[in-house]
Amino acid sequence: MASSTTKGQAAPGGTTFFGHPRGMATLFMTEMWERFSWYGMRAILVLYLIAGVLDGPLEDREALAAAIYGVYNAVVYMTSMPGGWVADRLWGARRAVLVGGIVIAAGHYVLAIPHDATFFLGLALIAVGTGLLKPNISAMVGGLYEGQSGARRDAGFTLFYMAINIGALAAPLVVGTLGQKVDWHLGFGVAGVGMTLAVVQYVLGARHLGTVGLHPANPASPEEKRRVLHRVLLWSGVAVGALVVDVALGTFTVEHVVNVLAVLGIVLPVGYFWTIFRSPKLAAADRPKIVAFVWFFVTAVLFWMIYDQSGSLLTIFADQKTDRTIAGGWEFPASWFQSVNPVYVIILAPVFAALWVRLAQREREPSAPVKFGLAMLLIGGSFGLMGLAGAAAAGSETGRVTVFWLLGVYLVQTLGEMCLSPVGLSLSTKLAPREFVSQIMGLWFLATATGNALNGWVTRLNEPLGDTLYYTMWAVVAVAAGLAFMAGARRLRTLMGAVD
Secondary structure, three states, X not given: OHHHOOOOOOOOOOOEEOOEEOHHHHHHHHHHHHHHHHHHHHHHHHHXXXXXXXXXXXXXXXXXXXXXXXXXXXXXXXXXXXXHHHXXXXXXXXXXXXXXXXXXXXXXXXXXXXXXXXXXXXXXXXXXXXXXXXXXXXXXXXXXXXXXXXXXXXXXXXXXXXXXXXXXXXXXXXXHHHHHHHOHHHHHHHHHHHHHHHHHHHHHHHHHHOOOXXXXXXXXXXXXXXXXXXXXXXXXXXXXXXXXXXXXXXXXXXXXXXXXXXXXXXXXXHXXXXXXXXXXXXXXXXXXXXXXXXXXHHHHHHHHHHHHHHHOHHHHHHHHXXXXXXXXXXXXXXXXXXXXXXXXXXXXXXXXXXXHHHHHHOOOOOOHHHHHHHHHHHHHHHHHHHHHHHHHHHOOOOOOEOHHHHHHHHHHHHHHHHHHHHHHHHXXXXXXXXXXXXXXXXXXXXXXXXXXXXXXXXXXXXXXXXHHXXXXXXXXXXXXXXXXXXXXXXXXXXXXXXXO
């Protein structure tokens, strides 16, 4: 957490990690194993829901599985907000990350138990743990670069982003193969082993972090703690009561939960921004920066809404409409496609990191608004290509297309991701006032939550519209948003003040 740093810039002996603070190695390895566990589970989640948990005709199961996947992703990222609050006000980021990692590992091991009830309990544990870990480990990365240039911080976050993608690359190959070819629950259990390694790495490497994240930046008073506890108990009681009534009336369906959580994914960021703007701790000089952050947030919501369909609709497309046969007639698991994006990121991340630093040295680096606009143009282009793939599958005698369609889609998406995600992580720490660092990081991840919450409804349009029309429609929306964002770049730079 940036606000509680003194300087985690280097170990006592002055050693560095690829030229970056030595503490980055600890956070890099922890994040790598945590992402192994997350992306391993994500690679097989929709396929498992279709095959094992849900009842009904295949088409209904596919639509519901895609909706559940989107809303579950939303819940995972929604928990980043209370996770950020816990770090900022109660524990500090260091402890929040440790507890989060332990809870995530427990969730994966519960998923490994072959029962529908334990499946949903495991998902809940992973969501809670990720909320504690995800925003706070990123905030700690920002703390390692306290007082350093924006370009160097961007390069540091790009390196951190590589950790995410090394774990994400290995996970579908290992977990996906075990889950699809051997046993679903064995796959979930192996993901838990990855998370256990993350916790071990974090504990062993903590000495390199200095004082980063040791203490809460804005400790809550006893009265504030009591007030928050009362609210948590109240709303938890309301949620449980509503569920009990729904079940007692015999009207309960999974769609009810999906719809409620989708609405929550939209209401929560609106309410949280309203709370920040009303806070007496928000200085007048910081208010325009939060206004600018709102626009970045909205753009990121649309980006992630489109991008994260790779784990739902695109996975189903890979499973049912893509020819995956290789030498010897063996068909590789559809989950392997989830490793394509990480491969691209690992190749492209150092290229983009070097590019931003070099352009900054020449005073020609694109501004953050321009990078975001480019990201929207690229994500729109990826769905334009996906629309063509859908048309090609419909016109094929086998109903399947070559793997190169999806490989191309993922390449264009990754180019957009590199313009938005690491830049957005860095930008969040730079725009955040000192008292709100972890909570602004939580809001950044909440953009992903809101995009995925919308997917709880949006992906259902795929079946009535068909692949070609559905993907083309969102391509047009994304390109229009990108052009609009670039047109407003100058105004956004004014709101951002001295932040580069």
